Amino acid sequence: MITWQLWCTLLCVLWFYFLWTRRRYYKLIFQIPGPVGYPLVGTGYKMRHNEEVLLTFKHYLDKHGPSYLFWLGPLPYFITTDPQLIQDIFNSPHCINKGFVYKALEDVAGQGLFTAKEQLWSVHRKLFNPVFAHKMLLSFIPIFNAETANLLKTVDKLVDCGGHNMLPVMHGFSLDITSQTTMGSDVKYCEYIRTNKLIEAFQSLADNVTAIGISPWLLSKTVRILLGKEEEYSRAKLEIKEFLEELIDSKLAKGSEAADKNIFVNIAIDMMNRGLLTKNEVIDESITIVFAAFETTANTITYALILLAMFPEYQEKAFEEIRALFPNTGDFEVTYGDTQNMVYLDLIINESMRVLSPGPLVARQTTKEVRLSNGVVLPRGIQIAIDIFHLHRDKNLWGENAETFDPDHFLPHNMQDKHPYSFIPFTKGIRNCIGWRYGLIAIKVAMAKLLRNYKFSTSFKFEDLRFCEHVTLSLETVPLLEVQRRDY
Template sequence: MLTWQLWFALLFVIWIYLLWTRRSYYLLTLKIPGPLGYPILGMAHKLLKRENVLKEFGYYLQQHGSALFSWLGPIPFLIVADPQMIQDILTSPHCVNKGIIYKAVDDGAGVGLFSLKDPRWSVHRKLLNPAFGHKVLLSFLPTFNDETTTLLQSFDALVGDGEKDLIPLLQSFTLGIATQTTMGSDVKGAEIITNNKLLEDYQCVLETMTDMCFSPWLSSKLIRQLYGKEKRYANSKLEIREFIRKLIERKLARDAQETELDNQKQDKNIFLNLATDLLKRGVFNWKNVEDESNVIVFGAFETTANTVSYSLILLSMFPQYQQKAFEEILSLFPDRGDFEVTYADVQQMVYLDLIINESMRVMAPVPVVSRQTSEDVLLTNGIVIPKGVQIAIDIFHLHRSKSIWGEDAETFNPDHFLPHNFQEKHPYAYIPFTKGIRNCIGWRYALISAKITLAKLIRNYSFTTSFKFEDLYFVEDITLKFKTVPLIEIHRRTC
């Protein structure tokens, strides 16, 4: 008679056999190559360290082509860096939902536009689209301009003080803008913002969410407590929530006191006005307003800060392109110092467009995005992705593919976006804010804000660095980060 230990061993062997058979079946059915990985683990062990994720993706894509299939434990997993396959996926109604990796975002930031499942996502997106309409974005220009005045003062204080990490300063700047443009201009001067406590809280939450994404066991509160990560994380989430809750309560109290005429004068499409109006109409509940507010502030400041920071880093490494950008801006703004940038000015900054686009190509703001199939999905190449497959869209390596961008794909060259070089590219060869059904709601906001900020900085300062482009090592951190942050020295322009 078999002992329980032998029964357990036999069942374990059968489970491993079935799992391996299932893996082989998927590979044969999909006709997409890829590593089987180890029993049970698949290739999960390769992705435990976030600094290795992009390196490992690049290695396997080089070995197997622009798409590969493997496993994360028992979960079928597709990595894609082919523009046509990406278009098929991002435009499919059966690939709208984010991947399971984003459960960590739900815990840290709330269940909002970033991670909501369809059909709730479609409803929220339609309701919140007006908050980023063209007219609303134009109304933000005074805030963008006013806040850069303070930023110029901060940069002035750093002139001649050696190489510095400018990312924290730019994050503080963009967080100030994000809170004002989404939650109302009267938040300016709030102590939690001026003392950088809100920024520290958001950074703590982002760091813990990333840990949870790449170390799933940290999704357990108990495990986070054992690792000493839970207390600060919980406090940061609480402080962010309290800050947002107070803004919502103040807005509702003010609405109750104002006359109907006063309410008519407000722009109901400003995010907080729009969200609280949906609350009063019973379309949103209180948690919807809190979650969406939290997610929208988070997304608005983080991506804009990175776009500006990484553009300055690259311009410091490639001074010939910095000079060309300066000459364009000089032609628009002949005088140094602070100046007002209009929307017409933004439209005329053609070379700065090339700079920003190339920066986001070489350093994709979000290097990998995830989707999952809610039904079988037929691709144009005839392959059917089964229901329940997790898909990683590798934007980082898509943007650096030599077959798309040429032999200099992995270096910085704004000429990649000159019309005669770019117009023949596949429409999904360049997707810094993704594309398709679930593209980023705030992509125009980020670009306008970044262009105004960069224009004023490049007009007033030049930037240098001793850090070499070839020494950059990128880390997957939900948003793109560096293993070692390049430091920049600021020089005041004399003309």
């Protein structure tokens, strides 16, 4: 039987261990405010569920200001919404590595561009930069147009049929364009994609990655087995890797002569043949590209449509701009030049990504001491979280209506005095998103055709939206949209 004296001794040992593991952070603790929390668990217990993450960050942001320390278990996190400090961090050569929470993504996607440490990441980034060059992006526009034509056929079936959750529709569309530009146009006929099993596998992984991010002990396979979370997680990982391995083997068997040189996996296989990549690296990078692109693209389009349905006056302005470019309803070809002429649609997409940030949080880790412009020195090994969601809603940066939807925020005269790191939907600096131009072109092609042909409405109120941190931003309840056909 354990006596109370033994309990006290154990608690003292834990407490001193807690203090000892934090010794390198003592100076920072006295410089930066924030909750200390409890031994071992820190303040992570406040984020037991996905919907609690952003609410918890908001609570401490209001209490301690734009920069504070937060303890997730024994790991200290420097959390900030200060655009100048964010610029310092994103441009520091010692803040390139992703944070500990990305261990879950690394377990899923391997050592790809999204998770690789600095040395490997810098090599792969140089190799793959040409894949997202302007000329290459132009070659993808026919795929964007063709798949958006198919999207119109799907949406047409929803006209005058009551409210619909558009997110599954956009997931299917986004996976179609992402898988084809990554793996080739013939991949859409694969049964694994046609039956939506690839979508289901990716969404299963996204669910588990989020859970692991806020509960790091789930990185242990034993813990996942004990909690009944291992079987589905392992099955989804295995299915995706087997699918890509079979695809790569098939392409290797056919040879490179007939391969489309604009397709990501073909370029990666060519690098493998030249000894620049291993087969596992080709698989990891393919998973990374699809995983990173398909959900963010689907969410951005869906959330923009939801916001336009809630604020119909802005939807009508966008419609008028698009109708001037494309006088006739139905399908039409959108060129790169057309996307550059959609000035008001640009405002809408930017404002949508401001209010509903595609990636609400980004985590980094220091490899050496980093001195910030406010004089604070971040010690080696500290975790950093950039709170993009609340940065984008900061009233000091965006005005009193920062928390509502208003495309006028992005009019030139409203942006000219903004700090360049006040708006970072794709991050910025050394390790910015490699595919941000790709995503914007795909989104604009889809939005142009949807808004030209349909009017979207909803009874759901903007102020009733509730948010979850889910790798990408998720909504507790996705508003249902009613669809009407534009006949003029």
